[in-house]
Amino acid sequence: MTASSSDKQKRRRSAAQEDEPKGKLPLAVLVGEDVSLLEAVARFLIASLRQGGDGIRREGEEEGGACPGGELGARFCAAVSASFPQWSQKLDLAALDPAKPETGASSLAAEGFETVVLDAEADGWEAVVREWASGSFFSSGKILWVKGATFLGTAEGGKSLKDFEAWAEEAGRSWPPETALVVFVPQAHLDRRKRTVAWVERRAAGVLTLALPGARQRVAFVQEVARANGVRFTEDALAYLEYALPAEYSALRLAVDKILLYARTRKGEALDGEDVRLLVPPPEEGDAFPLLSAVWRGDVREMEMHWSALPGGPNQAIRLLALVAQRIERFLVLRHLQERGHRTESELARASGMHPYAVRMALRESARYSEEELVRFYLEAAELDGRFKSIYREEERREALWLFFLEIATKVARPTRSSSSAG
Known part of the structure; x- marks a missing residue:
């Protein structure tokens, strides 16, 4: 009986893995949807390379054997192996470097490293390989930041994945001196169905997934x-x-x-x-929160202040109207639940699916309005939304919206079209 082609491929892969060196590489892979968090962790990791002294290197050598990449490679592997296991259990946000993301590269340069930032999606993995193989002109070494390596996640691999696979064979046997690599995968998790991901988890100094x-x-x-x-x-x-x-x-x-x-x-x-x-402000309302809060409190003077300070832009009035309608919906839902016997904030939160504090704020803001008034405001908001679709000048929308806000704040109803025409 002849062996199948799949069996032959498996034997070739296992033979290749046996020939592959067993040690770790100065490669760190950070996985997560929040790129700013990945960058903060990377900055903290690299800053720690300056703080550990020679003891870090000896500890790394004892745990995982010699790591290629010279002095920088050894220190990098040791720092990753010391940090990633505990970070995977609990990440201490307060300990992270507070430097802003946009200044990350310059802050690393201040550490004495040559820092090169590349985008795997825009530049391709070929550009990464060229920079990785070129060595460093600085005695402290080179650290490559490679962003956008989505091909290691659930995205389709394409050419970048094939280039990465070819690079992996070379990297496993010949790593340039004084060079380390940090790869960012801006997705929820790695795709373990891909053969290359198994190589990454086997050979990288560490893989850290951050939720x-x-x-x-x-x-x-x-x-x-x-x-x-x-x-x-x-x-x-x-x-x-x-x-x-x-x-x-x-x-x-x-x-x-x-x-x-x-x-x-x-x-x-x-x-x-x-x-x-x-x-x-609440995440869904952003810079509009102070204005909307003043509207529901009936503080016209504060409304005017926040209204004038609010940035303009196309469709701003439509956005504000949608936020007001959303608040009114919450108010009416809570009134309905109260009528059905839900009294406490926790009961209302469970029944409505809202956060308990959102319930508390909604109850405060709606307390001075009757249910009839809230229903009227909701219907007028729907009417105004229909009018906005036929109004193309933002100034006209803002003027109509301001009058609606004044009606809510003062509880003085505007004359409807039918009543004004009848008069």
Whole structure:
């Protein structure tokens, strides 16, 4: 009986793997949908290369054998093997380098490394191979950042995947001195159906998959950074932050910076819910949150201030109208659930699928309105949305929307078209 072609291929692959060197390579693969978080982890990892001393290298050699790439390669492998296992269990957001993503390359250059940033999607893996093989002109070595390696994830591989497979054979046998490679895969996970992914998991110094931090982890991060800067929060503020803090690391870091900057003006006072609501708006409303909150409180003077400060742009009025209609829907849903016997915030949150703090805010904002008024506002919002589709000048839309906001804030109904024509 003759062996099948698939059996022959398996034997060839196993023979090739036996000939392949067993040690790890100075290659780190970071996987996750939040690129800003991947970059923050990479910056922290590379900064640690300057802090460990020769002890890091000896520890790495004891654990995984000699790592190619010279002094930099050995230190890189050791840093990855020391960090990735614990980061895969729990990532300490507060420990990450707070440098902004756009300054990442320059901050690494300050460490003395030659830093080259490439995009695997735009430049192709061929460009990566050329840069990888060219060596370094700096005594401290070269670190390549390769972004957009989606071919290692669930995206189709195409030419880049084939080029990567060819490079892997060369890299496993001949790694250039004083060179390390960090590859970013901006997807939820690697595609283990691909043969190359098995090679990556076998030969890379480390593979780290990072999910978006959960709400409690984000609040803990903000609390830790705030505590280190002498900033305190009330319970109401913490409840709101759990609801509103963005999941993306760069946006989360920006929110922390805004909180710390504002806290300096409070001279040690604890920040309350109203403070943090202005600093960290709900993710779905963004810069429109202060304006919409003023509308439902009936504060016309504050409405005017936020209205004039709101950036313009096409379809801004349509966006604001949609946000108002969304709020009214929430108000009416909660009223309906209350009529059916759901009383507490937690009961209403479970029944509506809303966050408990979103329920709390909705109950506060809608308290001064009757159900009849809310229904009227909702119908008028639907009518206004239909009119906006036939109005092409944004100025006209904004004027009509402002009058609608005034009606909500003052609870003074506008004359309808039918009543005005009858008059």
